[in-house]
Amino acid sequence: MLSNGCTEDDLFSFLASKKKEDIDHRYILSSMCTLPHPIAARAHAMFLETNLGDPGLFPGTASLEQLLIRRFGTLFHKPDAGGYATSGGTESNIQAMRLAKALCHTKTPNVIVPQSAHFSFKKACDILSVETRSVPLGPDKRIHADTAAELIDKNTIALVAVAGTTEYGMVDPIGDLAKVAAQNDIFFHVDAAFGGMVIPFLDKPIPFDFSLPGVTTIAVDPHKMGMSTIPAGCLLTREPDMLDALNIDTPYLTVKKEYTLAGTRPGAPVVGALAVLDYLGTEGMKAIVAGCMKNTRRLIAGMETYGIQPAANPDVNVATFVCDKAPAPWRVSWTRAGHMRIVCMPHVTADRIEAFLSDFGDMQC
Numbered sequence: 001m002l003s004n005g006c007t008e009d010d011l012f013s014f015l016a017s018k019k020k021e022d023i024d025h026r027y028i029l030s031s032m033c034t035l036p037h038p039i040a041a042r043a044h045a046m047f048l049e050t051n052l053g054d055p056g057l058f059p060g061t062a063s064l065e066q067l068l069i070r071r072f073g074t075l076f077h078k079p080d081a082g083g084y085a086t087s088g089g090t091e092s093n094i095q096a097m098r099l100a101k102a103l104c105h106t107k108t109p110n111v112i113v114p115q116s117a118h119f120s121f122k123k124a125c126d127i128l129s130v131e132t133r134s135v136p137l138g139p140d141k142r143i144h145a146d147t148a149a150e151l152i153d154k155n156t157i158a159l160v161a162v163a164g165t166t167e168y169g170m171v172d173p174i175g176d177l178a179k180v181a182a183q184n185d186i187f188f189h190v191d192a193a194f195g196g197m198v199i200p201f202l203d204k205p206i207p208f209d210f211s212l213p214g215v216t217t218i219a220v221d222p223h224k225m226g227m228s229t230i231p232a233g234c235l236l237t238r239e240p241d242m243l244d245a246l247n248i249d250t251p252y253l254t255v256k257k258e259y260t261l262a263g264t265r266p267g268a269p270v271v272g273a274l275a276v277l278d279y280l281g282t283e284g285m286k287a288i289v290a291g292c293m294k295n296t297r298r299l300i301a302g303m304e305t306y307g308i309q310p311a312a313n314p315d316v317n318v319a320t321f322v323c324d325k326a327p328a329p330w331r332v333s334w335t336r337a338g339h340m341r342i343v344c345m346p347h348v349t350a351d352r353i354e355a356f357l358s359d360f361g362d363m364q365c
């Protein structure tokens with residue numbers, strides 16, 4: 001640390017020079033995050049000092065968190081769903097697995113997780129000392145109910161499915177899997193961290209939520225397609241009080257118990273998330289999602305004109321290709337199987353897709 005600090009001008013020119021080292025968002029095609037909606041940024045700035053970890057000091061902010069949970073509960077067909085705002089999909093998935101473990105009493109627990117699941121489940125199972133059983137994918141890059149059912153035994157504490165897989169943008173057959181979970185009386189967690197803010201707004205929504213009786217919990221991330229500021233995730237539970245199973249005593253806080261993972265929790269991105277939902281409404285979100293899906297289809301069609309085949313037929317706005325090279329300075333990502341992956345987020349506009357396709361064509365020549 002500098003003993004006498006520095007001037008504000010010096011400090012901010014240093015920070016600005018460092019920010020310039022970051023990748024220009026116009027070239028980022030690899031991210032499931034996007035530029036925050038201006039409404040989210042404005043709401044975030046209003047609530048900078050708020051801490052949901054001690055909600056009795058910020059009752060107004062805490063009521064906005066409850067409102068956010070109610071908005072998602074309603075969107076997911078269970079208006080009285082329980083839940084809270086997490087730091088994102090990783091925390092939601094860890095907490096869902098923690099909850100599943102708390103509700104079961106087995107000495108050697110296992111969870112059944114799709115091969116396509118996000119790596120946060122590895123962290124969850126590691127922390128919780130739970131065995132992971134991986135469900136292989138079908139040729140359509142989804143898991144199937146019969147293959148998942150074969151892995152269930154008396155020590156299975158949870159089944160997991162993904163609504164919008166990280167790598168290929170696929171939605172598992174949640175309806176079939178929910179039936180298997182219900183028949184076996186197993187906790188069923190749907191990771192809709194990405195798809196939860198896409199699927200409800202598609203022209204033909206795919207059933208994935210509490211409308212399916214077997215679904216126990218859902219993870220959804222406003223800081224992905226919800227265009228909120230980072231970090232903003234939500235964990236939703238079918239039963240309003242389910243999370244109480246995770247309560248621990250917090251004697252010196254304004255609340256005497258908490259079930260969250262983090263202690264201090266930022267209110268600002270949570271309010272940012274709610275602000276975007278309320279500002280855009282369902283029609284506004286449908287327009288955003290329709291744009292992202294149109295761009296995804298255009299990208300796939302454009303790549304096909306160069307002889308590049310898609311690696312999957314995605315349910316959400318993730319396009320993957322059998323291709324091993326991308327033009328600079330674009331930032332794409334690569335799946336474990338070596339496919340090129342582009343996430344058509346709101347900042348990836350139609351113009352940017354055309355610019356990428358044009359640069360891709362030039363690279364091929």
Ligand code: 0PR
Binds near residue numbers: 031087090233
């Ligand atoms: N579940 C799913 C289905 C996800 O896709 C992700 C993250 C998570 C859970 C975990 O969410 P958090 O990262 O919020 O904890 N998916 C992206 C990924 O790993 C996250 C990401 C975002 C990566 C932006 C890079 C990036 O630039 O690919």
